[in-house]
Amino acid sequence: METTIKSQDDIYRPHLATVLKSEPMTAMERFFELKLDSGRELGNKPGQFVEVSVLGIGEAPISVSSSPTQKGSFQLVVRNAGNVTRAIHNLKPGDKLGIRGPFGTNFPVEGTMKGKDIIFVCGGLGLAPVRSAINYVMDNRKNYGNVTILYGCRNPVERLFINEVKNWASKDRVTYTETVDRGDENWKGNVGVITTLMTDMSVDPGKTVAIVCGPPVMYKFAIMSLYKTGMTADNIYVSLERHMKCGVGKCGHCQINGLYACQEGPVFKYADVAEVKEAI
Amino acid sequence: MSIKRVDLATLTTWIDGLTKKERVIGVQAKGDRFAFGPLARAADLRLDYDVTILPPKTFFQPPKETLMSFNKTSGYQSVVEDKPFVLFGVHPYDMAAILQMDEIFSQGTYDVHYMTRRKNATIVVVDVYRVSPNVFAGSMGTSHIEDGYDILITKIGDDYLVDGKTMSGKSLMLGLVAAPDASESWIEQRKMVWEYNKQRLRKHDLKVPPSKWPKLLEEGYDNPIWEERANLCYSCGSCVLVCPTCYCFDVRDETNWDLSSGERIRVWDGCMLTDFATVAGNHNFRKDKSARFRHRYLRKGKYVPTKIGGQIACVGCGRCVTACTANIANPVEVMNRLAEGE
Ligand SMILES: Cc1cc2nc3c(=O)[nH]c(=O)nc-3n(C[C@H](O)[C@H](O)[C@H](O)COP(=O)(O)OP(=O)(O)OC[C@H]3O[C@@H](n4cnc5c(N)ncnc54)[C@H](O)[C@@H]3O)c2cc1C
Ligand code: SF4
Ligand code: SF4
Numbered sequence: 001m002e003t004t005i006k007s008q009d010d011i012y013r014p015h016l017a018t019v020l021k022s023e024p025m026t027a028m029e030r031f032f033e034l035k036l037d038s039g040r041e042l043g044n045k046p047g048q049f050v051e052v053s054v055l056g057i058g059e060a061p062i063s064v065s066s067s068p069t070q071k072g073s074f075q076l077v078v079r080n081a082g083n084v085t086r087a088i089h090n091l092k093p094g095d096k097l098g099i100r101g102p103f104g105t106n107f108p109v110e111g112t113m114k115g116k117d118i119i120f121v122c123g124g125l126g127l128a129p130v131r132s133a134i135n136y137v138m139d140n141r142k143n144y145g146n147v148t149i150l151y152g153c154r155n156p157v158e159r160l161f162i163n164e165v166k167n168w169a170s171k172d173r174v175t176y177t178e179t180v181d182r183g184d185e186n187w188k189g190n191v192g193v194i195t196t197l198m199t200d201m202s203v204d205p206g207k208t209v210a211i212v213c214g215p216p217v218m219y220k221f222a223i224m225s226l227y228k229t230g231m232t233a234d235n236i237y238v239s240l241e242r243h244m245k246c247g248v249g250k251c252g253h254c255q256i257n258g259l260y261a262c263q264e265g266p267v268f269k270y271a272d273v274a275e276v277k278e279a280i
Numbered sequence: 281m282s283i284k285r286v287d288l289a290t291l292t293t294w295i296d297g298l299t300k301k302e303r304v305i306g307v308q309a310k311g312d313r314f315a316f317g318p319l320a321r322a323a324d325l326r327l328d329y330d331v332t333i334l335p336p337k338t339f340f341q342p343p344k345e346t347l348m349s350f351n352k353t354s355g356y357q358s359v360v361e362d363k364p365f366v367l368f369g370v371h372p373y374d375m376a377a378i379l380q381m382d383e384i385f386s387q388g389t390y391d392v393h394y395m396t397r398r399k400n401a402t403i404v405v406v407d408v409y410r411v412s413p414n415v416f417a418g419s420m421g422t423s424h425i426e427d428g429y430d431i432l433i434t435k436i437g438d439d440y441l442v443d444g445k446t447m448s449g450k451s452l453m454l455g456l457v458a459a460p461d462a463s464e465s466w467i468e469q470r471k472m473v474w475e476y477n478k479q480r481l482r483k484h485d486l487k488v489p490p491s492k493w494p495k496l497l498e499e500g501y502d503n504p505i506w507e508e509r510a511n512l513c514y515s516c517g518s519c520v521l522v523c524p525t526c527y528c529f530d531v532r533d534e535t536n537w538d539l540s541s542g543e544r545i546r547v548w549d550g551c552m553l554t555d556f557a558t559v560a561g562n563h564n565f566r567k568d569k570s571a572r573f574r575h576r577y578l579r580k581g582k583y584v585p586t587k588i589g590g591q592i593a594c595v596g597c598g599r600c601v602t603a604c605t606a607n608i609a610n611p612v613e614v615m616n617r618l619a620e621g622e
């Protein structure tokens with residue numbers, strides 16, 4: 001029987017969950033829908049992550065990709081990057097895995113973002129965690145202003161959530177643009193790094209919040225482009241990946257100088273990390 | 281009065297009694313050095329040791345420990361080691377380190393594995409009488425300690441002052457009821473031992489008080505010393521493995537041959553090792569040796585202190601100084617150098 005987490009409980013013990021869906025997304029990424037065996041809601045806030053255990057293999061931190069507005073189950077996007085993630089890829093509906101969390105900070109959907117125009121800047125797999133915030137905003141549409149979603153990938157076949165993206169793009173007051181570093185014979189869209197999408201964005205800096213999540217190289221350039229629109233570090237949020245083992249502030253792996261990415265992050269207000277040397 | 285004055289014969293009889301009744305871990309000779317280990321009899325105990333090879337943290341956070349067992353049908357079950365023991369002969373600087381670890385493992389998210397072992401421990405601290413070659417606890421304010429232990433033993437002349445601080449300490453001392461209470465003048469003499477040790481336990485001449493470390497390190501972030509010293513670093517991790525205040529870890533699964541059951545284990549890890557901060561895609565957030573070298577110092581002198589009420593996470597045991605074959609790990613040298621720029 002599952003109980004609510006008491007302080008004396010074992011913070012390292014995963015709770016069992018069952019795979020409801022496992023679908024390929026790209027050559028490297030699979031989509032998973034899971035349900036906690038306890039019947040309890042995961043209770044994640046957009047941008048948080050869970051520690052996923054595969055019995056006998058190990059544990060890896062993975063962002064929750066679904067919005068908490070979706071009840072009864074939650075979703076992950078997993079890139080095959082090594083032992084644990086490969087083992088997750090092999091799971092089929094009905095298989096069990098272990099879940100700890102949710103952990104970490106979240107995108108301020110009920111805070112600073114409320115009532116504002118929002119720019120989502122996502123690179124590659126960075127769309128997976130940001131999707132939880134995008135869907136949260138879509139499900140509470142009246143609470144937010146104009147929404148701009150920028151998505152950059154290395155090439156067209158790496159794009160995630162192609163159908164869902166079309167649905168977002170069709171909505172009122174939503175602008176969606178995408179780009180790839182290299183096109184292929186069928187690609188008719190933009191070619192170039194994500195910042196090429198940001199040159200002629202019209203932004204009202206005083207009433208806009210930006211969310212940035214992508215590979216390590218992306219942040220500096222994306223933030224420079226946001227600065228050019230007049231935005232300041234106070235209204236930019238970044239989600240930063242680090243090596244994580246425990247998720248609860250003990251193992252030391254996730255430190256960004258003095259900050260613990262597992263507890264004080266992964267979502268940081270840029271103003272809080274702009275001067276932290278190891279951050280960006 | 282719970283402070284007893286005990287001669288060597290009485291002390292020996294008492295400790296022999298303890299080894300029969302309790303699981304006692306004590307300091308013993310290991311070649312020409314010293315180590316904590318299960319103690320069979322008082323004669324093996326070496327209260328005159330200078331420093332142990334590994335700190336006593338191994339009994340609270342072992343180099344390898346089982347966090348849980350798992351199997352395909354019932355999932356994950358926590359494994360918590362829950363056996364009382366007596367840790368005999370801890371030096372004050374190591375006790376100071378244990379208190380820091382207690383704070384780390386209990387604050388915020390409670391680590392039931394560490395804390396259960398800790399609660400099961402009755403700790404006997406012994407004031408240093410043989411000084412190790414690299415100790416600088418005298419400069420770090422950890423050459424003596426007045427709190428946190430269960431029993432404190434101080435050698436004065438040929439006799440021992442045995443001071444029971446806690447209930448569990450006092451109950452272990454029931455075997456000493458017949459011994460005379462220590463007189464006021466003896467208790468006064470203990471203060472002199474503390475004063476004396478503060479002076480003696482300074483084998484390296486630290487020129488900056490610990491209170492100044494955080495600021496010095498912050499300002500010294502771009503100091504050339506990191507690069508200079510780290511050039512010689514082997515990234516072997518010895519300096520962090522022997523450190524009583526280092527607690528970083530890795531977690532792994534070990535699967536049995538049936539492939540459906542096994543154990544999740546926790547092992548020591550350290551920020552000086554090359555891949556400590558590497559993530560998928562082979563991106564290493566502390567790729568340069570100098571960045572890892574600097575991180576260790578900033579952690580000791582700035583990052584961890586902010587988590588534990590300002591105490592510096594170096595207790596001056598000097599183990600890293602001895603362990604480092606490249607001869608670059610000495611905190612005193614680094615802090616003195618940073619201070620030179622002042
Ligand atoms: C907050 C956070 C959110 C993440 N969200 C997602 C997500 O939504 N989808 C996704 O596919 N991936 C995500 N990752 C990355 C994912 O955690 C790593 O790909 C995974 O841990 C690799 O483990 P592995 O056992 O498969 O690889 P391994 O075989 O262990 O190693 C492959 C590489 O991954 C590195 N690595 C190992 N363990 C970790 C770790 N705990 N954290 C980071 N890198 C590690 C290794 O150093 C090595 O370079 C996230 C990471 C973090 C920190
Ligand atoms: S840094 Fe060195 S001297 Fe300081 S506590 Fe650790 S091992 Fe001892
Ligand atoms: S012991 Fe010396 S050589 Fe080894 S990692 Fe530490 S500083 Fe580098």
Ligand code: FES
Binds near residue numbers: 248
């Ligand atoms: S992941 Fe272990 S301290 Fe952050």
